[in-house]
Amino acid sequence: MHLSLSRVHFPVTTLGPGRRLGIWFQGCSIRCPGCISADTWGPGHRRVSLDALLEHIQPWLAQADGVTLTGGEPFEQFDALLALLQALRQRSEGDILVYSGHSLEALAEQLGQTRGLIDGLISDPYQEHSEQTLALRGSDNQRLSLFTPLGEARLAHFQRPLHASDKALDLMFDAAGSVWMAGIPRRGDLLRLRDLLHSQGHQIQTSAHTSKRR
Template sequence: MDLRLSRVHFPVTTLGPGQRLGIWFQGCSIQCPGCISADTWATSRGHTTLEDLVERITLLLPNADGITISGGEPFDQPDALVALLLALRERTGTDILVYSGYALEDLGAPLQRAQGLIDALITDHFELHSAHSRPLRGSDNQRMHFLTALGRERFIEYERPLTEADKSLDVMFDEDGSVWFAGIPSRGDFQRLRDLLNDEGHLVQISADKA
């Protein structure tokens, strides 16, 4: 099965409890203003197959405390998402968190097909000018849904106000020299980092510059 994939990384420590396997889908039709992952919007790149992805992550799964699937927009590729979830469930019993910019009420049939496969789901589009005071969410309009008992057990701790300990990011380096971050930054963090490095003579772009 074909799918569009942005990246895979392990470990990710800022998008759920423990050391997690992070899987980012490529392509997003929602394209929220101010999104920190605008590089994942395009649908013209990232083409791979489910088989290649599963082969790539199989050796990582035994060491993963959980799995976080984001994007891009995973539900823009519902067949690939459900097939991936099934493959993951066959290989691990750890928790699976999925991010979506769609409202829960709009996910309909794709979410029904994924019943029992997703433990926790964070929904709704990012709102740049809304408050940001809850962990794992970029804006307070976004909702966390516990879809299984495991999801509630693992993620109920995040139904609280944001703390200083939540304000951390994982830093990753690609082979082409690109640097990217996993986690939920505070408002304007990346713009301030870009401006600081540009002022020191470095040529820096952030994903929002490429939207």
């Protein structure tokens, strides 16, 4: 079993409670206008085996309070997603939160196959011009659904408006020297950061609001 993978980071503190393992799938056909993760739209070239991924993340799983799966669109690699969820459930007692740009209704059949494996799901496409006032969501049309007692215990308190403490981003670095941000930025934050750094003579490229299709 292989999957197209964008990146993996630990700890992530802005996509769910506690210190989390973040796994970004590569590839998304939804391509919401204004998406801050347009770099994950294309199919990519990094295909990894599930066994290799699990070996890589095992030390972090022992420390993580939970796991967040995002992308990209995890449900567009459903067989790999299902196998990963099963493996994570066996290896971790933390909660599993999944992001999807598909509607809850469109995912009904697939969610039936993941029963007991996903504790919380944030569903529905990002809407660039919708309000952004809810915790863990980029636009207020997105829904947080809780499917397990663990999900209720760990994630129910995110059914609320944004707090000041929610307005944070994790900074992450990869082996190639790229800087990544995880979290739910306010509208235009990454473009404002880009313009600020450009004004100081720095070069930066961001995938936020990009029209490039990869």
